[in-house]
Amino acid sequence: MTELGAVERTAFLTAALRAAETQRADRLYEDPFAAALAGDIGPSLLAEIRAVTFPATAPRTLPSTPDYNAIRTRFxxxxxxxxxxxxxxxxxxxxxxxLDSRAFRLKWPSDVTVFEVDRPQVLAAKQELLGAATPSVDRRTIGADMVSDSWTDELVAAGYDPDRPSVWLLEGLLYYIPESAVHRVLDSVASVTAPGTLVAADVVNSDALVLPQMRGLLDVFAGWGCPWRFGTNKPEALFAGHGIEAVAVQPGEPSADFGRWPDPVPPRTDTGVRRVFFVHGRRFPS
Structure with a gap:
């Protein structure tokens, strides 16, 4: 198996979460590729998350990672x-x-092209795990580091047309990188997107990085070598600063619940609480 870095190893956790969701009778989606993509390491990472999230001798105080992941994926x-x-x-x-499998499991219109961007070693590991699986769409892979300055050039070289509106998903990224890198990534997206482009991402709030009741989960990720580094209490303003008029939805709100979010949803006016945002919006003209 191709060796991956600390942050990239969390992709195995996400695949294991998708595999577990697929086994549920009340599943929010079905991912027939998730178990293979989770590899040998995914289940052990998931077991560690479950142990800290659902302690045997105390009530749960951390957000439910399985429910969150299911809602995020379906959303x-x-x-x-x-x-x-x-x-x-x-x-x-x-x-x-x-280790996302959407290019393989979703029913895409016939005229869609899906570009997958990630470091070469991640794409190599993914190909090894998928074996002979066939994508359901025209899929093109771009082996590049998104924190570098040249990845957008490689995207264009793969056939992406920056002069046409496009659809972008930045999932499971922004809270793992420093604030300067967040702005650099969003600037790069802005540089190759036409007005009308649709962009979505997930991001945590600033409080989630420092609240004592989040420490158990934060310590697990830090122990794996991939601490959470960035959060914002104003996600709409963050994206507006990079040319995207967006709205932010919290899991558990009507459009992001699917009957699975187990906790109260704090009003945006409340301070000192943990939040996750699903941000989505449209690129406006410069």
Whole structure:
């Protein structure tokens, strides 16, 4: 198996979460590729997360990672499929792609192209795990580091047209990188997207990085070598600063619940609480 870095190893956790969701009778989606993509390491990472999230001798105080992941996956599945219906000959960019299987499991319109961007070693590991699986869409892979300055050039070289509106998903990325890198990534997206492009991402709030009741989960990720580094209490303003008029939805709100979010949803006016945001919006003219 190709050796991956600390942050990239969390892709195995995400695949294991998708495999576990697929086994549920009340599953929010089905991913027939997830178990293979989780590899040998994914189940052990998931067991560690479950142990800290659902302690045997105390009530749960951390957010439910399995429910969150299920909602996030379903929310962005639905968002992607709705978005490509509104963008002719849609170019979909999934960046970073990690061990995401949407190019294989979603029912895409025939004129869609999906570009997957991630480091070469991640794409190599993914190909090894998928074996002979066939994508359900025109899939093109771009082996590049999104924190570098040249990855957008490689995207264009793979056939992406920056002069046409596109659809972008930045999932499982922004909270793992420093604030300067967040702005650099969003600047790069802005540099190769036409007005009308649709963009979505997930991000945590600033409080989630420092609250004592989050320490158990934060310590697990830090122990794996991939601490959470960035959060924002103003996600709409963050994206507006990079040319994207967006709205932010919290898991458990009507459009991001699917009957699975187990905790109260704090009003945006409340301070000192943990939040996750699903941000989605449209690129406006410069």
């Amino acid at each position: 962005f599945d639905d968002w992607l499929l709705a978005s490509v219906e509104s963008v002719p000959r849609a170019q979909v960019v999934i960046a970073p792609a990690g």
